[in-house]
Amino acid sequence: MKKFSQWVSSIAEAGREFLPLRNRQDKKQTLSALCHQLCTSKGEAMGTAIAHEVVQAYQALTDQEQLDFFNLLYKEFSPEPKDILACAEAFKQNTNMETYRALYHAVEAPRQRLFSRINMAPNGTEALISMRTQLLTLLDQQPHLAGIDYDLKHLMISWFNRGFLTLEQINWRTPAQILEKLIEYEAVHEMTGWDDLRRRLAEDRRCFAFFHPALDDEPLIFVEVALVKGMAGNVQALLAEPDSVETSDTNGNDKNNDFDTAIFYSISNCQEGLKGISFGNFLIKQVVLELRSEFPQLKQFATLSPIPGFRKWLKKELENADSALFSEEDRQNLQLLDASSWVEDTAQCELLQPLLTRLCAHYLFNAKRGQKPLDPVARFHLGNGARIARLNWLGDTSPNGVKQSAGLLVNYAYDLKSVEENHEAFVNAGQIDISPEFQKLLK
Template sequence: MSVLADLLATVFERRYRGASEPDHKNRSIEDLCRDLLGSSGEVSGMALARLILDRYAGMADAEKLEFFRFLTEGMGVDPESVRNALDAFEAGPDRDSYRGFMDAAEPPRQELARRLNQVPGATAQLVAMRADLLRLARDNPALAVVDLDLKHLFSSWFNRGFLVLRPINWSSPADVLEKIIAYEAVHAIDSWDDLRRRLAPKDRRCFGFFHPAMPDEPLIFVEVALSRGIPGAIHDVLSEERAVIGAHEADTAVFYSISNCQSGLAGISFGNSLIKQVVADLSQELPGLKTFVTLSPIPGLTRWLSETRAMLPEEAETRRAVTAHYLLKAKRPDGGPYDPVARFHLGNGASVHAVHAGADLSPNGQKQSGGVMVNYLYDRAQISQNHERFAGAGVIAASAEVTALAAIAAKKTE
């Protein structure tokens, strides 16, 4: 049925696009947006939506900025209408007055996005549009209101119920594999041979979330190493000379790289669901797996040290102690952990399990953390409790070893 629907949509689009474009050729994109909101016909609406998306795709940044300013200033809520609708609802709270308030409180740009999304391929284009918006909003903070609306819509369109978890392996389509190389954000994939070493062996796994509207575009993916014991260095995981083991020989699953793929979906969390689903699936496939950990970078460490005018010690044990102190004690102004990777895993219910010096010898690893890496432990029996304590009181779960290391660093600063 989906194939037939796509075929019919394409036929209708081609049939009416040619008839509609001459009428709108000289109209501005702002007028086309108003026309789309006023359109009552499905086919004419699809043609207008396609025309708007095509027009936007051909714009330079200056034109895109003007388009976003139009959405900000010309497609927002009318405060007076909202006040009147709320007064009417308070005076007579019934179905009609509530609907009137809902209609007044929703900015027209939200409905515009919904109508743009009715044509095939539009979801990916709207995600790319938000990526442009986020980039341009850095120097134009007034555009943030448009982003709030798009994020609100995307949070519904991309909720967990619509996402599909797919294994990614050496037999996956080439276009998907190319995107894994392009989107890898933690440990760069240098070649197809490098990718093959990560996907083909029996002790390697990769999983990604996909959305039905973007079936060939991973939203997020995680690379997993199956091992005996917990590794303390990324070169042990990625080395060409490492000994491959059978999947059923492994007792540990190591999440060593998690990459978000779509900048236009920033702020919409997939990682929590991804890790929990992968843990559940691997536990079912390989009952011998007893331990689920990450081998994670510490991207904020050297920046935090610079801000506090401290130095990362040369001696390995002292370096581990300083890092443990950073992970447990360094905070942002809002009270959350300073380190973004720590915030992610601790918020998911993991604990800080072990700290390793000399674990990442890459230039990026040396730059962001002096080569130090950390294992976050996902203990299935403790995940919910850890999450609740962290979310409710900011309590960070940590192993006795890490707590002791942090205490050593604290004493040296007294």
């Protein structure tokens, strides 16, 4: 990976020799002028050098100056509506290659060329990801910038095509700077340090990550896997240290191979600037192939997943006085959730379990955003062809688990014989595959 960035850096350094002397001496040269020069530059070396200047100038901006820069992209690097209309009319009158090409270039925003040229700089890809990270924080208050995000995302989908990604297993031989980033980026079950990481890289665990050649030692997404016997239902038990350090049973058989199930218990995206660009579906499928090759005895592949939208949905439903999901007694019992201590009270847990389990099953299967499930994790796994296998009561009793899903976790099962069929049924008709066990909860 480093060879790629070193090669780009050498081109940029060579290109600096071709920059006009005034460019190298004028410290007040505006970022706007640099961007326009970059769009018109034709030489690779000089273009790479100017791209490097643009990246450095952008990285020196304050938050307000970054907003000014995005407004510059909107005002000076957007497509021209009158040109689009004129080219569309010409194409309508004469549909040949010439009018098609003219319409294509009229519709394409000039900033797409700018972004492509910035990507030539050393660390240009990283700078553009950082640029989009900042842009995403502005869209709620600056909706007119949405077109810039659209263009950046469009390019990044091409740049981060599966064909450019490499899958690597993470273990103790992985460089320390990458291991540190795994601790930092873990988004599902927080790691407090190297001891937590050591458990997650143990003999009965696997961790895999996708990398891109333009990003030195920067994982894009990683998945953590536990090798267990049967379906796992509690993440605290899954992450706990083994009760014994013995690695063989009384007959001398290796306990490390006494498993039949791979549990995907954490999938973390590492780059906020790549939000909306899906890697996880490729990651899971390739990791399944890797695991089957290493461990032929594996019979089940499933997740132990959070349900991040459940409590938020439940709160909204409770605010609806006409909701048919609750009796008055249900509403009173659900007030116990206001105090986080309920999870430690056996009597309250027994009271809430059937009610919350029923409501959570309803949420996962029936609560929609358009035609797709409201819950983002459900959308992801069901869209990949998984089925809803099982709900796990008190599967995550951490403060975050109780806060977002009342401690419930769900297993999404990947049956390799039916994932493609499930995927097609979900995408084309919104159908959700569920197990008989889960079906009973819906009744």
